Amino acid sequence: MTVGSTLLKLQELDLALERDQAALDGMPEIAQLAKKRKAYLKLKGDANKLLAARKDLENDLADLDEDEAFCNAAVDQAQSEMQKPENHRLMKEFEQQLAGIAKKLDKINFARKDKIAALEKAKSNEAYATEYIAKFEASVIEDTRAAREKADEIRNRIEVSRHQRDALIKTVDSSIIDTYNKASKRFNGLGVEKLEGTVPSVCRMSLSPSSMDSLKGADEVAECPYCHRLLVISAEEE
Ligand SMILES: [Zn+2]
Structure with missing residues (x-):
């Protein structure tokens, strides 16, 4: 599993855990x-x-x-x-x-x-x-x-x-988990979003061509220029 997919799955699990606990x-x-x-x-x-x-x-x-x-x-x-x-x-x-x-x-x-x-x-x-x-x-x-x-x-x-x-x-570096935890806390459980075409899945703000260009050279997980969530550029299909 890629780091991006792992973070998305982690968020899914955390949201499910929160729902179930409530x-x-x-x-x-x-x-x-x-x-x-x-x-x-x-x-x-x-x-x-x-x-x-x-x-x-x-x-x-x-x-x-x-x-x-x-x-x-x-x-x-x-x-x-x-x-x-x-x-x-x-x-x-x-x-x-x-x-x-x-x-x-x-x-x-x-x-x-x-x-x-x-x-x-x-x-x-x-x-x-x-x-x-x-x-x-x-x-x-x-x-x-x-x-x-x-x-x-x-x-x-x-x-x-x-x-x-x-x-x-256990499958990803602990520093990535730290970053995830901070984002999750800051964005009330929704700290990770996924880029779908040019649109991040949570904030839904269409990225400008220049933002898209700069993301091309970025890592698999970047930061959304609009909402500052962790932005998964490419997640493998499940
Ligand atoms: Zn965003």
């Missing part, structure tokens, strides 16, 4: 994933609230069962007391007591219906949330995988370019 640093997938992870934590928090609400309802129902058992025991007790002959004169009080307990049992049954309906609703909300979260989890996992794959692809490309760059640098 793509890697600015991957929109990373920001999206961060957002999704935040949303996922919120969903988990909501699911915990649903679970707590369901547990509350289950506890309420257990309390109602306990109250009912207590009332039933009181009914049994009152009824057995009523059988005793010595208690016959207290019959009215027992009846009042039983009526009171019956009212309580009625209230318990009424409350239970509400709680059972609420529990069904809570369970269905919970099941929906669980399913939704599972799907969400799967999508986060898939997005993470895809982002990792994309990042790995870019990293591989960067590594290949770096190897090519290192190998390329």
Whole structure:
């Protein structure tokens, strides 16, 4: 490879490296994933609230069962007391007591219906949330995988370019590389241009006949009289 072709190839590699590094640093997938992870934590928090609400309802129902058992025991007790002959004169009080307990049992049954309906609703909300979260989890996992794959692809490309760059640098004199590096820095990555006919490939200023004449005697790589980039006079075709 001629020095001119080497410099052009080097510039191509450096531009690709810069593009790839920028793509890697600015991957929109990373920001999206961060957002999704935040949303996922919120969903988990909501699911915990649903679970707590369901547990509350289950506890309420257990309390109602306990109250009912207590009332039933009181009914049994009152009824057995009523059988005793010595208690016959207290019959009215027992009846009042039983009526009171019956009212309580009625209230318990009424409350239970509400709680059972609420529990069904809570369970269905919970099941929906669980399913939704599972799907969400799967999508986060898939997005993470895809982002990792994309990042790995870019990293591989960067590594290949770096190897090519290192190998390329060894083929030319280090002073030429110094000149290239300076030009690259000065012209923001585009320090080398190629003469196409009478027109340099970057600045596109057509060279005058006298400039063309003076370039005839010059080395393979000269300096553009207009923009002062490194000007490759003749590069071998790739
Ligand atoms: Zn130029």
